[in-house]
Amino acid sequence: MEKTLQVLNDLVRDGVLSRYAIGGAMGATFYAEPVLTFDLDIFVILPRTGSGLLTLEPLYDALRARGYTEEGECVNIEGIPVQFLPAHNDLLVEALTEAREVFYDQTPTRVMRTEHLVAIALQTGPDKDRERVRLLREQAALDREYLANVLTRHRLAGK
Amino acid sequence: MNKLDPEIARLITAKEQRRHKLAALPFAEKVRLVVKLQQMAAPVLRARGRPVAVWRLDDLKPVLR
Numbered sequence: 001m002e003k004t005l006q007v008l009n010d011l012v013r014d015g016v017l018s019r020y021a022i023g024g025a026m027g028a029t030f031y032a033e034p035v036l037t038f039d040l041d042i043f044v045i046l047p048r049t050g051s052g053l054l055t056l057e058p059l060y061d062a063l064r065a066r067g068y069t070e071e072g073e074c075v076n077i078e079g080i081p082v083q084f085l086p087a088h089n090d091l092l093v094e095a096l097t098e099a100r101e102v103f104y105d106q107t108p109t110r111v112m113r114t115e116h117l118v119a120i121a122l123q124t125g126p127d128k129d130r131e132r133v134r135l136l137r138e139q140a141a142l143d144r145e146y147l148a149n150v151l152t153r154h155r156l157a158g159k
Numbered sequence: 160m161n162k163l164d165p166e167i168a169r170l171i172t173a174k175e176q177r178r179h180k181l182a183a184l185p186f187a188e189k190v191r192l193v194v195k196l197q198q199m200a201a202p203v204l205r206a207r208g209r210p211v212a213v214w215r216l217d218d219l220k221p222v223l224r
Binding site for chain 2: 029031
């Protein structure tokens with residue numbers, strides 16, 4: 001996975017991505033026990049196109065140029081199917097902006113804060129994500145005050 | 160409420176402790192464990208008709224101890 005993350009870091013360096021952060025099941029795995037997943041959810045802030053629209057196409061073009069091909073909704077980067085998810089609402093943009101800088105072995109990367117993973121799972125809502133909330137609440141060190149603030153600001157407090 | 164059999168209570172406690180121990184592992188170690196989980200789950204999922212691919216890690220070392 002280190003090579004995969006190095007490719008993502010290269011994309012940021014080259015301006016293809018403004019910023020990225022690991023979320024989803026692998027984000028939760030950073031803080032809690034490992035959970036089964038078959039793709040790596042990478043949330044991204046994309047540079048706006050001239051028309052102001054969000055599109056993954058320049059990112060996919062850059063990956064194709066590096067020899068990485070699409071497999072369904074994912075792109076296989078160094079043996080790992082990566083699903084790129086554009087930050088399409090305020091909560092996701094905040095989660096990306098405030099993601100933690102960490103190291104995977106020798107490679108720097110970014111992982112969303114636990115509190116944002118909880119908030120995103122609550123916002124998304126399917127059973128699998130609810131299970132993620134339970135796991136993070138049970139095993140991860142949550143900043144309760146920070147979480148309450150995030151949930152209130154994004155109108156998730158009652159969920 | 161029924162009182163738990165001491166042996167069952169011991170097993171539940173041990174399981175909880177193991178889960179917290181797993182949660183405390185370094186990220187790279189956890190990723191290797193996720194791949195182990197994929198290797199275990201993939202044949203079952205494929206048999207159910209769900210095409211899944213086990214990650215090809217460049218640094219897959221034995222981690223279960």
